[in-house]
Amino acid sequence: MIRTPLLTGRDDIVEVIRKCALPKAQRGDVIAVAETAVAVTQGRYMRPDKVKPGRTARLMARFISQKGSLSSPYAMQVVLQEHGPPRVVAAFLAGALARLLGRSGVFYRLAGPQAALIDDVTGTTPPFDKFIVLGPKDPQAVVKRIKDRSGHEAVIVDANGLGGVSVVAATENVDLKVIVSIFKSNPWGNADELTPIMLIRHQPESRK
Amino acid sequence: METVILVATGALLSGLLSVAAYVWRQGDIELVVDESSVRDAWARITGNQMTVGCVVDVRNRGRQDAFLLDVFCQPLYPGPVLEQLEILCQVRQALPEPRRDWYWQAMILGKRRSCSLEIRVKINCRTSPKLLLTKLSELVLVIHLKAVGRRQIEYSLGEVLLDLVRLSSSSQKAG
Numbered sequence: 001m002i003r004t005p006l007l008t009g010r011d012d013i014v015e016v017i018r019k020c021a022l023p024k025a026q027r028g029d030v031i032a033v034a035e036t037a038v039a040v041t042q043g044r045y046m047r048p049d050k051v052k053p054g055r056t057a058r059l060m061a062r063f064i065s066q067k068g069s070l071s072s073p074y075a076m077q078v079v080l081q082e083h084g085p086p087r088v089v090a091a092f093l094a095g096a097l098a099r100l101l102g103r104s105g106v107f108y109r110l111a112g113p114q115a116a117l118i119d120d121v122t123g124t125t126p127p128f129d130k131f132i133v134l135g136p137k138d139p140q141a142v143v144k145r146i147k148d149r150s151g152h153e154a155v156i157v158d159a160n161g162l163g164g165v166s167v168v169a170a171t172e173n174v175d176l177k178v179i180v181s182i183f184k185s186n187p188w189g190n191a192d193e194l195t196p197i198m199l200i201r202h203q204p205e206s207r208k
Numbered sequence: 209m210e211t212v213i214l215v216a217t218g219a220l221l222s223g224l225l226s227v228a229a230y231v232w233r234q235g236d237i238e239l240v241v242d243e244s245s246v247r248d249a250w251a252r253i254t255g256n257q258m259t260v261g262c263v264v265d266v267r268n269r270g271r272q273d274a275f276l277l278d279v280f281c282q283p284l285y286p287g288p289v290l291e292q293l294e295i296l297c298q299v300r301q302a303l304p305e306p307r308r309d310w311y312w313q314a315m316i317l318g319k320r321r322s323c324s325l326e327i328r329v330k331i332n333c334r335t336s337p338k339l340l341l342t343k344l345s346e347l348v349l350v351i352h353l354k355a356v357g358r359r360q361i362e363y364s365l366g367e368v369l370l371d372l373v374r375l376s377s378s379s380q381k382a383g
Contacts, residue, residue: 048277048356062231062358066273072356121275121356122314129314130277 001187002197006127009043014145016041021197022150030200031146032179035117035158035168036124037196038136045131048074048121056085060092069120075132082134083112091115116166117158125194139169147171159183235271237357241366242267242322251375258337260329260370263302266353267322274317275356281327284348284367289340294332297349302326317355325351327368337376345373 002021007013013033021031039045053061053073061076070076080088088111095107108116117135124133136142139156146154155170157179165183167176182200245265252259268274281297298310302324307313310328317323327349333340351366 048361053360058359059227059231062234071358072275073359074356074361121277122316126311126313 001195002199003193003195004037004197006194007037007040007196009040009045011041013038013041013142014149017146017150017197021199025150025152025199026201028202030153030155030174030179031150032155032157032183032198032200033142033146034196035136035139035156036119036128036133038139038142038156039117039133040124040128042137044134044137045128046078047131048072051077051132053077054080056080056089060089063092063096069118069123070115072120075118075120078132078134079111079115079118082114087112088115113168117168136168143169143171155179157183159186234358236359237268237272237274237319237355237362238270239274239276239317239353239355239362239364240267240269241265241351241353241364241368243366243368246368249370249375251372251379253337253376253379256333256336258331258333258340258372258376260331260347260372260375262327262368262370263324264327264351264366264368265322265324266317266366268317268319270357271319272358273319274362275314276317276323276353277314277356277361278352278354279312279325280352280354281329281349282352283329284350286344286347289343292334293340293344296330296332298328298330299351300326327351329370341373341376346371 002024004016004020007016017031017033025031051074054077057077057080058073061071061073064071064076070079091107091110091112094110098104098106114135119133121132122129124131135158136156143154143156146152153171153174155174156168158166158168163184165180167179170176170179179200187198242265246262249262250260266276266279279299281299283295283297300306300310300312301315306326315323329347329349331337331340331347347370349368349370351368353364353366355362355364
């Protein structure tokens with residue numbers, strides 16, 4: 001687990017990795033980065049006060065369980081702006097229909113990546129606990145940059161502490177099954193641990 | 209044709225009514241500072257500084273979870289004596305292990321639940337605190353709550369009265 005300073009929109013995640021993680025990295029390590037950290041360094045966060053939710057966002061948010069980030073009209077409005085109302089509304093209607101037929105999660109799959117990646121207020125480490133934090137922009141390009149600059153395989157992970165793990169982007173040689181099993185317990189934590197980077201090292205089996 | 213239009217209009221209207229009923233029944237958040245719950249008040253005088261504190265509850269009487277974003281605390285204008293004072297109000301969640309830096313960390317306050325706020329007020333006065341108590345016997349604190357609800361960002365206010373004379377005399381007795 002790599003500790004970093006508090007990251008903001010003025011940081012570059014690749015530069016942070018170079019300074020904080022590379023001195024501790026060994027050959028063959030995979031660099032895992034929390035998706036929220038990448039999004040924060042891309043400046044993808046905003047105060048809910050700056051968002052003006054429309055009627056569509058207000059109404060749709062009413063039908064989302066409060067366990068989900070889109071239950072607030074502000075986060076829903078941000079997703080509407082990111083992916084466009086036609087797509088999100090269509091996904092909402094399809095999700096409602098699927099729900100009636102006993103299938104859940106359809107809305108999040110159809111509405112666009114930000115619907116699943118967005119963190120509403122209280123969902124992120126301080127001071128971003130008071131911001132809506134979107135998912136990272138072009139995550140595949142970010143992992144490619146990390147690999148080009150560091151020489152290590154890289155992966156961006158979204159882990160929620162409830163056992164939910166989503167690999168947002170990864171370079172080609174990363175074993176996704178291993179990543180998912182490692183992050184099921186969310187070793188990063190959701191408080192202010194400031195450890196958004198992890199070096200994953202293959203442990204050779206010990207001889208008996 | 210008329211029957212089709214009537215049926216379609218009826219279906220549309222009943223759909224709209226169902227949604228309206230669902231939203232109405234769902235309700236929203238309703239945050240209140242429980243002014244009667246003020247407890248554990250204390251005072252400490254060191255040099256020209258008087259520090260007072262207390263614990264007060266915030267309740268969510270609504271039917272939805274509240275995302276309690278910010279909680280601020282500031283004194284109600286105490287009169288011209290303010291010119292001689294520098295007042296710093298801090299508030300944090302009262303927990304077994306509270307934040308040491310007094311940062312208000314946004315939290316979810318569940319429906320029909322309450323949480324306790326710990327308030328600390330540092331009063332720096334140019335004159336001695338004992339002289340101050342003759343001019344300022346009590347201090348009213350205004351607590352501002354800002355929370356995200358189902359409909360919009362909601363703001364609520366509460367007031368807490370701290371009897372500085374009583375607190376300082378009881379702290380002297382305890383000391």
